[in-house]
Amino acid sequence: MKQLTRITMNSNVMGGKPCIRGLRVTVGTIVGLMASGHSPATILQAYPYLEEADIYEALAYAAWRVEEIEMPLI
Numbered sequence: 817m818k819q820l821t822r823i824t825m826n827s828n829v830m831g832g833k834p835c836i837r838g839l840r841v842t843v844g845t846i847v848g849l850m851a852s853g854h855s856p857a858t859i860l861q862a863y864p865y866l867e868e869a870d871i872y873e874a875l876a877y878a879a880w881r882v883e884e885i886e887m888p889l890i
Contacts, residue, residue, distance in 0.1 A: 820880075822873040834877060836870045846874040 824838045834843040841863055849859050856871045 820873055820877055822870050823877045836866060836874060839865065841866065841870075843874045843877050846871055847878045850875065 822837050823834050823843060824836075825832055825834050826838065829835055829838060830840055830842055835841060836843070836846065846859065849862075850856075850871070856868055859871055860866055860868065
């Protein structure tokens, strides 16, 4: 997987959730909008400070996260 440069996590922004470029738009928001049928064009209209590449990187990040296996440390 290529380096994801548009996804940031900062405990002072949205409680540390993965966000787009430090903005207050979470990966979960983008994925949720796409899952509910919104097109990238309508998302960009609602969030004009986003770029199309932000949307696709959010999707790539979400896909990568669901493939990760989390194991408890004992």
